[in-house]
Amino acid sequence: MANDNMHGSIPKIDFAGVDPAAAAGGTSDSDAARWAAVRAAVMDALCEHGCFEAIMDGLIAPELTAAVLGAGGDLETLLSLPVSTKARNTSEKPYRGYVGNIPGLPYESLAIVDPLSPDAVRAFADLMWPDTGNTGFCKSMHAYAERVAVLEAVIRRMVLESVGATAEYIEEQAKATAFKLRLTEYAAPGSDEARVVGLPAHRDTSFLAVLTQNDLDGVEVECSRGEGGSWARPALSPGGFLVFAGDTFTALTNGRVFNPLHRVVMTGDKTRYSSILFSSPKDDVVVRAIDEAVDAEHPAAYRPFEYGEYVVFCYKPEMLRHTKKLEAFAALQVDA
Ligand SMILES: O=C(O)CCC(=O)C(=O)O
Numbered sequence: 001m002a003n004d005n006m007h008g009s010i011p012k013i014d015f016a017g018v019d020p021a022a023a024a025g026g027t028s029d030s031d032a033a034r035w036a037a038v039r040a041a042v043m044d045a046l047c048e049h050g051c052f053e054a055i056m057d058g059l060i061a062p063e064l065t066a067a068v069l070g071a072g073g074d075l076e077t078l079l080s081l082p083v084s085t086k087a088r089n090t091s092e093k094p095y096r097g098y099v100g101n102i103p104g105l106p107y108e109s110l111a112i113v114d115p116l117s118p119d120a121v122r123a124f125a126d127l128m129w130p131d132t133g134n135t136g137f138c139k140s141m142h143a144y145a146e147r148v149a150v151l152e153a154v155i156r157r158m159v160l161e162s163v164g165a166t167a168e169y170i171e172e173q174a175k176a177t178a179f180k181l182r183l184t185e186y187a188a189p190g191s192d193e194a195r196v197v198g199l200p201a202h203r204d205t206s207f208l209a210v211l212t213q214n215d216l217d218g219v220e221v222e223c224s225r226g227e228g229g230s231w232a233r234p235a236l237s238p239g240g241f242l243v244f245a246g247d248t249f250t251a252l253t254n255g256r257v258f259n260p261l262h263r264v265v266m267t268g269d270k271t272r273y274s275s276i277l278f279s280s281p282k283d284d285v286v287v288r289a290i291d292e293a294v295d296a297e298h299p300a301a302y303r304p305f306e307y308g309e310y311v312v313f314c315y316k317p318e319m320l321r322h323t324k325k326l327e328a329f330a331a332l333q334v335d336a
C-alpha cells in the first residue's frame with residue numbers, strides 16, 4: 001500500500017436535468033440533449049476509471065437518508081444486533097449473507113437479496129426482529145433501495161445505449177437483472193495515524209454498485225487502467241453516490257468499461273456505515289458481450305459464461321485475493 005500513488009481523482013457527474021422516467025431521455029429536444037451529454041460523461045468515466053461520483057439532487061429525501069444512514073438510523077440499529085441474530089442472514093451463495101468476525105478486519109455486513117421486493121425486505125426483517133418485524137426498517141429500507149435503483153437503472157441504460165444496444169436488448173437485460181443491498185459497518189481504529197484495511201482490494205463481480213455512506217469516507221479506488229495506476233480516496237459530497245462498475249459490466253461491454261480495484265481503509269475514531277445497491281445478472285443468465293460491442297477492431301475479449309458459475313469461481317479460497325478473476329475465468333486473449 002505504501003507505494004500506491006494516492007493522488008488520483010475520479011470524476012463527479014451531476015445528473016440534474018436527466019429524467020429517469022423517460023426511456024431514452026424524454027421527449028423534448030432539451031431533455032434528449034441533456035441525457036446524451038450526461039450519458040457521454042458517464043461512459044467516459046466508466047471506460048477510463050470504472051468509478052465516479054454521482055449527484056442526483058432530489059432523488060432521496062434527506063429525512064429518508066437520515067433514517068437509513070444517520071445516527072440511530074436503520075443501519076446502526078441493524079448492525080448493533082447480537083452476532084447470533086445477524087448470523088441468521090444466510091445464503092447458499094457466497095457473499096449474500098452475514099459476513100463478520102474475520103480476525104483483523106473491522107468489517108461486519110449483512111445482505112438483503114432482492115431489496116426491491118417488499119416481501120423480501122420483510123422476510124429479512126422477520127429474521128432480525130422475530131418479535132416485531134420492525135415495520136419502520138422495512139418501510140425505509142425498501143424505499144431507500146427503490147430510490148437508489150432509479151439511479152442505477154439510468155446509469156446501466158446509458159452504458160448499454162453507448163455501446164449500441166437496441167431498445168429490445170435493454171428491456172430484456174433489465175428483466176434478467178438481480179439486485180442485492182449490502183449494509184456494512186466498519187469499526188474505527190480510534191486514531192488518525194492508523195490506516196486500517198476495512199475491506200481488502202477487490203473488483204466487484206456485479207454490473208454496477210451504487211454506494212452511499214454516513215458522511216464518512218473510506219473507499220479507495222484504483223482510478224485508471226494499467227499496472228501501477230494511481231489510487232484515489234474520493235471525498236463523497238453529502239447526498240452523493242459512489243458508482244463502481246464490476247466484472248460483468250466489463251464482460252458485457254467487451255472490455256470497454258473498466259472494473260477498478262477498490263478497498264476500504266479506515267482512519268480516525270468514527271464508525272463508518274455504507275449501503276450498496278449491487279446489480280448483477282441473475283445466476284442462470286449467460287453473460288456475453290453485446291453484439292454491437294464486438295467487431296474487427298474490438299474482437300471478443302471474453303467467452304460467454306453463466307454468472308452463478310463465475311461467482312462460485314470467485315469465492316474459491318485460492319481465488320479470493322486474485323485481482324484479475326474475470327481474465328482468469330473467461331479471457332479469450334492474453335491481457336495486453
Ligand atoms: O462498503 C464500502 O464502502 C465498499 C464495500 C465494497 O466494495 C463491496 O462490498 O464490494
Ligand SMILES: [Fe+2]
Pocket residue numbers: 202203204209262
Ligand atoms: Fe466492492
